[in-house]
Amino acid sequence: MELPEDLKYTREHEWVAIDGSVATIGITDHAQEQLGDVVFVELPSVGDRVEKADAFGVVESTKAVSDVYAPLSGEVAEVNDDLPDNPELINEDPYGDGWMVKITLGDNAGLDDLMTADEYRKFIEESATE
Amino acid sequence: MARRTPLYELHRQAGARFTEFSGWEMPVQYTGIIAEHQQVRSSAGLFDVSHMGELEVRGAGALALCQRVATNDASRLAVGQAQYTVWCTDDGGTIDDTILYRLGDQRYMFCVNAGNAETCRDWIREQQKHVPGADVVDRCDELGLIALQGPRAADVARRAHGAALPDLARFGCAETTVAGIPVIAARTGYTGEDGFELFVAAGQAASLWQALSEVASEDLTVASIGLGARDTLRLEAALPLYGHELSREVSPLEAGLGWAVKLEKGEFVGSRALAAQKQRGPARRLVGLELKQAGIARADYPVKSGDRTVGVVTSGTKSPTLGTAIALALLASESVDAPLSVEVRGRAIEAERVRTPFYRREGSR
Numbered sequence: 001m002e003l004p005e006d007l008k009y010t011r012e013h014e015w016v017a018i019d020g021s022v023a024t025i026g027i028t029d030h031a032q033e034q035l036g037d038v039v040f041v042e043l044p045s046v047g048d049r050v051e052k053a054d055a056f057g058v059v060e061s062t063k064a065v066s067d068v069y070a071p072l073s074g075e076v077a078e079v080n081d082d083l084p085d086n087p088e089l090i091n092e093d094p095y096g097d098g099w100m101v102k103i104t105l106g107d108n109a110g111l112d113d114l115m116t117a118d119e120y121r122k123f124i125e126e127s128a129t130e
Numbered sequence: 131m132a133r134r135t136p137l138y139e140l141h142r143q144a145g146a147r148f149t150e151f152s153g154w155e156m157p158v159q160y161t162g163i164i165a166e167h168q169q170v171r172s173s174a175g176l177f178d179v180s181h182m183g184e185l186e187v188r189g190a191g192a193l194a195l196c197q198r199v200a201t202n203d204a205s206r207l208a209v210g211q212a213q214y215t216v217w218c219t220d221d222g223g224t225i226d227d228t229i230l231y232r233l234g235d236q237r238y239m240f241c242v243n244a245g246n247a248e249t250c251r252d253w254i255r256e257q258q259k260h261v262p263g264a265d266v267v268d269r270c271d272e273l274g275l276i277a278l279q280g281p282r283a284a285d286v287a288r289r290a291h292g293a294a295l296p297d298l299a300r301f302g303c304a305e306t307t308v309a310g311i312p313v314i315a316a317r318t319g320y321t322g323e324d325g326f327e328l329f330v331a332a333g334q335a336a337s338l339w340q341a342l343s344e345v346a347s348e349d350l351t352v353a354s355i356g357l358g359a360r361d362t363l364r365l366e367a368a369l370p371l372y373g374h375e376l377s378r379e380v381s382p383l384e385a386g387l388g389w390a391v392k393l394e395k396g397e398f399v400g401s402r403a404l405a406a407q408k409q410r411g412p413a414r415r416l417v418g419l420e421l422k423q424a425g426i427a428r429a430d431y432p433v434k435s436g437d438r439t440v441g442v443v444t445s446g447t448k449s450p451t452l453g454t455a456i457a458l459a460l461l462a463s464e465s466v467d468a469p470l471s472v473e474v475r476g477r478a479i480e481a482e483r484v485r486t487p488f489y490r491r492e493g494s495r
Contacts, residue, residue, distance in 0.1 A: 036162060036163055037162050037164045039448040040424070040425070040426050040448060042475075058475070060426050061163075062163040062362060062447060062448065063163065063447075084424065
């Protein structure tokens with residue numbers, strides 16, 4: 001399981017890369033592995049307002065439908081237009097070509113409770129032993 | 131706690147991911163559902179379906195009992211032949227869909243779904259009271275079941291010293307050996323491909339699985355296939371799954387299985403209700419749908435015609451072979467030719483009714 005040290009993570013298995021006021025968001029390697037083959041992705045539109053903890057997108061595998069929750073609040077600045085035609089990018093490169101959206105962060109974006117790679121690794125291990 | 135098949139340890143060693151299905155801990159995937167699906171469509175795959183149940187019916191009254199509980203005409207079976215057949219309640223609802231094998235003059239065996247095995251056993255023992263001279267033997271624990279499926283299944287069987295298998299006709303069955311292990315072999319399956327289902331003593335199931343796996347070579351690949359791909363394969367072939375297309379609330383006529391309901395054979399459980407249904411026409415019909423816009427129809431999503439809900443999706447997925455979103459849906463009969471849409475997360479996605487099966491293997495009609 002790949003967990004880049006420079007990213008932040010959520011309990012809903014998203015990753016966040018923060019660059020100034022813009023956050024790039026995707027789902028983690030662990031999440032894509034649990035989902036299996038991703039065959040459909042639904043993304044918000046540029047300009048949509050997303051609220052932390054609300055579902056902003058959907059990832060469907062062969063078997064299951066999963067919501068993707070916004071790890072932060074802000075406005076959608078860009079979406080990955082390659083995903084609708086190539087949803088398998090999420091399996092192949094979850095932290096790279098499989099990114100989902102970029103959000104321009106608002107005030108009170110909710111950065112405080114994001115996890116570091118170490119904290120997320122522990123979170124997954126604890127979830128697995130429950 | 132979920133039950134485990136005799137092959138559980140082999141699946142675990144192979145790195146399978148497990149899921150609970152009908153009270154069993156079953157492998158859902160090994161490498162990935164799409165890769166496993168394509169493996170079966172292009173070469174050969176092995177499925178552990180030991181969770182399925184087996185009920186043997188023996189004795190002078192065996193045929194009469196089979197005729198009483200199931201809708202198809204068992205009298206048409208010669209020894210060494212099998213048929214798809216449905217068990218119904220008095221009101222025509224579906225108890226289970228099964229395969230019936232004629233193993234001997236007075237020996238038949240039903241293969242029933244895992245989730246219905248106990249219900250079926252209790253049901254047939256109750257029905258047995260009305261039929262003299264028939265014994266029912268529960269062989270669910272005694273037998274494992276391995277399915278070998280795919281266009282190269284016959285080649286795999288030959289290499290595994292199962293020379294009698296390629297000689298079986300479609301829906302033929304025989305007591306024979308594979309790799310020296312006694313099996314009841316049938317040319318049946320649940321994938322839309324050629325292939326075999328092999329009933330084997332539970333204690334020898336692992337040896338049989340290994341023997342079939344070990345014949346794999348560069349020019350003849352054989353892989354383990356989980357329940358995930360089993361589901362996408364059967365859906366492309368438009369084969370019903372109990373609990374989705376079939377239930378106590380759905381009759382075999384509604385599910386498009388009228389060809390397996392032989393009302394002319396004489397009275398059986400459910401025959402009166404089914405005859406009445408046939409006469410007035412079933413209120414609902416199972417149809418194949420293909421989505422024309424982006425989205426995937428899933429079980430329980432509403433099917434609409436305009437603003438009106440006219441039915442429900444029973445199974446849906448993105449077809450790995452066709453690349454389109456396919457679904458089976460149970461619709462009000464009067465709406466099957468209307469313009470249709472599937473409601474996917476509150477949005478109407480245009481759907482077109484298409485012929486089933488969605489996938490047909492080359493050379494099959």
